[in-house]
Amino acid sequence: MTLIGTLMAVSAVIGDYPVFTGQALRYGLAALILLPLVLRSPVRPRGLREWSLLTALAATGLAGFNYCLVEASRSADPATVGAVVGATPAVMAIVAPLAARRRPSxxxxxAGLVVAAGAVLANGPGGDGDLRGTLFSxxxxxxxxxxxxxxxxLLPRLGPLRVSAYSVALAVPLLAAAGLVAGERPRLPSPAEGAGFLYLGVVITALAFLVWFDALGRLGPxxxxxxxxxxxxxxAGTGLLLGLGTPSPLQLAGCLLVALGLTCGVKLRERRSTLGAARSRVL
Incomplete structure (x- = not known):
């Protein structure tokens, strides 16, 4: 997630490149890195269920997410979009346990509400947007x-590497098709744009997806x-390092709230794991 936050470091560089075509290039590059690592393995997606889940993951979590983000940014400012998407921790604290048929903690x-509130503040001031922008957000x-x-x-059988490889590969044709529907005209990236897409494909996609899916199996969603x-x-930290602006006191307060929520959530897990191990030793 920290790596994904560095996206602002390259967003200005690739800002003039066709959006969906650029995302297809990003995921295509990640697929070129990841697919050779899994194609020789005897463990592959099998059956309609796994292929359907992978396709749905690529269509919603990758292609659909990028499409909605682009459309939302046309009707709302980045801070407003970030505030809505920043509610993810609070939403997942309810949805993930229900999907696993257990009671939310x-x-x-x-902790999710604290993190979400901090993320909203850390995004900076916003408020410009209409119903269309809100819906796409x-x-x-x-x-x-x-x-x-x-x-x-998918993770228990396929593992983080295979889930990453197949999902990014499936996202490429979906995003390319979205680019055609949007009337984009593909062109060769400039050297600076090429460097930006290289960073997107290698670091923010291939590497970040691997560590993220690995974390899901270890921590739970x-x-x-x-x-x-x-x-x-x-x-905000990347912007400060690049000289793009200094975080406001409100944004700094948001960063502290995020740290507080994360600490509470992770420490709770560690405490329960320690208590469980102690009980096991007693029994």
Whole structure:
């Protein structure tokens, strides 16, 4: 999530490139890196269920998320979009346990609300937007939630590497088709744009997806998604390092809230794990 927050470092460089075509290039590059690592393995997606989950993951969490994000940004300012998508930790604290047929944890929900509030503040002041922008922002939020939920049943058998490789590969034709529908005219990237897409494909996609899906298996989706609050924090830090602006006191307060929520959520997990191990030794 910290890596994804550095996206602002390259957003200005690729800002003039056709959006959907650029995203197709990004995921295509990640697929070229990841697919050779899994194609020789005897463990592959099998059956209609796994292929359907992977396709749905690519369509909603990757292609759909990017489409909604682009459309939302045309009717709302980035801070408003970020505020809606920043609610992901609070939403996942409820949705993830229900999807696993267990009761949501009140403490994880409280941590998610704190992280979400901090993410809203860390995004900076906003407020410009209309109903269309809000609806597409909610669509992006749904894509972010599905990006995690749809991966959970695939990870035990396929693992993080295969889920990453096949999902990014499936997203390429979907985004290319979206570019055609939008009337985009593909062109060769400039050297600076090429460097930006290289960073997007290698670091923000191939590497970030691998560590994210690995984290889901270790922490569970409701706790792992608490770290989504680090995206605006990382973006603010990246902007400071690049000399693009100094975070306001409100944004700094948001960063502290994110840290507080993360600490509470992760420490709760560690405490329960310690208590469980102690009980096992006693028994």
């Amino acid at each position: 009140g403490r994880i929900l409280a 909610l669509g992006a939020l749904a894509g972010e939630v599905l990006f995690t939920l749809l991966a959970v049943p 409701d706790r792992a998604v608490l770290f989504a609050g680090l995206v605006p924090v990382s973006a």
